[in-house]
Amino acid sequence: MGKSEYRRKRAVVWRHAEEGTGDPRQGDIWCMTTVALPPAAIVPHSVPAGAAMLRRTILTRLLSSPSTLPIVYLHRLLSAAAPAVSPNPSFAVEDYLVGTCGLTRAQALKASTKLSHLKSPTNPDAVLAFLAGLNLSSSDVASAVAKDPQLLCANVEKTLAPVVVGLTGHGLSHAEIARFVSLGRTIFRCRSVVSNLPYYMSLFGSIENLVRFLKQSSGLLGCSLEKVVKPNVLFLRKRGLADCEISKLFLSAPRLLSANPERFQAMVASAEGLGVPPGSVMFRHMLQAVTLLSEEKIAAKLESLKNTFSWSDAEVGIALCKAPKVLTKSKESLQSRSKFLISDVGLAPAYIAQRSVMLTYSLDGRIRPPVLCL
Numbered sequence: 001m002g003k004s005e006y007r008r009k010r011a012v013v014w015r016h017a018e019e020g021t022g023d024p025r026q027g028d029i030w031c032m033t034t035v036a037l038p039p040a041a042i043v044p045h046s047v048p049a050g051a052a053m054l055r056r057t058i059l060t061r062l063l064s065s066p067s068t069l070p071i072v073y074l075h076r077l078l079s080a081a082a083p084a085v086s087p088n089p090s091f092a093v094e095d096y097l098v099g100t101c102g103l104t105r106a107q108a109l110k111a112s113t114k115l116s117h118l119k120s121p122t123n124p125d126a127v128l129a130f131l132a133g134l135n136l137s138s139s140d141v142a143s144a145v146a147k148d149p150q151l152l153c154a155n156v157e158k159t160l161a162p163v164v165v166g167l168t169g170h171g172l173s174h175a176e177i178a179r180f181v182s183l184g185r186t187i188f189r190c191r192s193v194v195s196n197l198p199y200y201m202s203l204f205g206s207i208e209n210l211v212r213f214l215k216q217s218s219g220l221l222g223c224s225l226e227k228v229v230k231p232n233v234l235f236l237r238k239r240g241l242a243d244c245e246i247s248k249l250f251l252s253a254p255r256l257l258s259a260n261p262e263r264f265q266a267m268v269a270s271a272e273g274l275g276v277p278p279g280s281v282m283f284r285h286m287l288q289a290v291t292l293l294s295e296e297k298i299a300a301k302l303e304s305l306k307n308t309f310s311w312s313d314a315e316v317g318i319a320l321c322k323a324p325k326v327l328t329k330s331k332e333s334l335q336s337r338s339k340f341l342i343s344d345v346g347l348a349p350a351y352i353a354q355r356s357v358m359l360t361y362s363l364d365g366r367i368r369p370p371v372l373c374l
Contacts, residue, residue, distance in 0.1 A: 093118050100128070101152075102142035111149035124152040130160055131181060134174055140182040147184025154189050166194030172207065179211050187218050196225050203233065204247050217254030231261040239268065239278040249284045256287060267291060270298060275317045276324065286324040293327065301327055308338045310349045319356035326359050337363055 093115045097108035100121070118124065131141055145151055154160050167177050181188045200220075204210045214220065223229055236246050250257040256264065268278065270293075271286040280286075290298060305316050305326070319326060326334075337359050341347045352358070361367050 091118070091120055096121055096124065097145065097149075100124075101145045102138050103146050107142075107146045111146060114149045115152065118153070123155075126156050127152050127154055127160070130156050134164070134178050134181065136178050136181060140178060144181050144184045144188070148186050148189070150186075151184070151189060159189055159191070163188060163191060163194055167197065170194070170197050170201075172197075176207050179207075180214075183211065183214055183218060187214060192225075199225060199230075203243065204251070205244070209247065209251060213251055213254055213257075217258065220254070220258050223258040228259075228261060229257060232257060232259065232264050235261070235265055235268065236278065241278050245279070249287070252284050253288045253291075256291070259291075266295075270295065274298075274324075275321050280321075282321060282324055286320070289324040289327040298327070304331055305334070308334050309342070309352060311353055315350060315353040319353040319359075322354070323356040323360055326356055329359065333363070334359065337367065340367065 094105075094108045094112040097103045097111055097115075098105055101108075101124075103111060128141065131144075136144070164177060167180070168174075180193070187193060200210050201207065204213060220229070233246055236249070237243075241249070256267075259267070267287055267290050270290045271283060272278070274286060274290075276282050276286040293301070302316055305311060305319065306313070308331075309315075309319075311319065340363065341352055341358075342349065358367060
């Protein structure tokens with residue numbers, strides 16, 4: 001190919017990219033290797049405006065119609081639009097995080113410890129350019145990087161691009177994908193999020209509920225769907241809970257979903273043994289109360305409650321069914337409440353058992369003031 005022919009073909013590619021009318025599958029892909037750095041709006045380096053436009057256009061067209069463009073084209077085109085590696089001896093990670101990614105100095109200091117191996121802004125620039133194509137705001141980018149600094153080390157074409165294409169294939173919009181990115185905590189770098197998404201969408205009912213869950217427990221994506229999550233869900237279904245009840249349970253207590261199945265079944269058995277069936281409104285509260293308690297500790301707590309409030313076994317059961325959180329209170333805090341309510345105020349043990357929720361209130365902040373006003 002002569003120089004004039006090369007210039008002509010390159011000009012066609014640039015013109016098509018700027019107009020958004022070209023087909024990235026046509027022409028010589030290698031002609032675009034000179035195209036390159038991320039948008040100047042994100043990375044404060046000297047970048048030709050046309051290069052920024054080309055990369056944005058390629059990404060936008062690929063993501064808007066993933067079914068018409070095989071993943072191989074996504075990889076090749078993103079590689080073509082990536083900057084050439086050029087080590088920069090003066091590259092300072094902490095300054096880059098502050099000046100380019102928008103982190104505070106304190107956040108950058110903490111994040112830089114996980115990026116000490118970075119010697120050039122090349123890969124971080126490529127990641128930020130990719131995120132720009134997803135229309136993330138600067139604050140969302142800063143939040144994602146602060147939560148997951150190693151996002152800047154992710155391979156765009158081997159990790160990030162396939163995840164985006166997979167999520168788009170499941171029907172997620174760019175705005176919804178951006179919400180996953182902003183969660184940080186390795187979620188967006190987790191390839192299993194694509195294959196497991198249909199199941200979680202079905203379980204939680206909407207992308208909003210799933211994002212809400214992941215905000216509280218991002219570790220879910222690191223759990224085995226077949227060995228942990230599905231067995232726990234199936235166990236609750238066999239106990240008579242509908243999917244909507246199961247999703248509400250896990251939304252209120254996210255860590256339960258990723259609990260070891262044997263431990264999870266033991267917790268459910270403990271809740272049932274304390275008189276709270278799975279269909280009860282208080283079931284999720286009881287599960288949360290027994291999460292960190294062994295059978296021995298539960299037995300010791302029950303005995304302590306009987307001695308502290310002079311309750312019978314039946315009264316202990318009534319008290320816990322009405323306020324499972326009583327199980328999480330220390331022996332000392334319950335003794336101080338018993339002394340005040342029974343010894344000082346003169347309330348009967350049976351009366352307290354029926355209104356056991358008062359035992360979860362602050363003694364000085366909520367229990368004493370109303371009583372002293374009487």
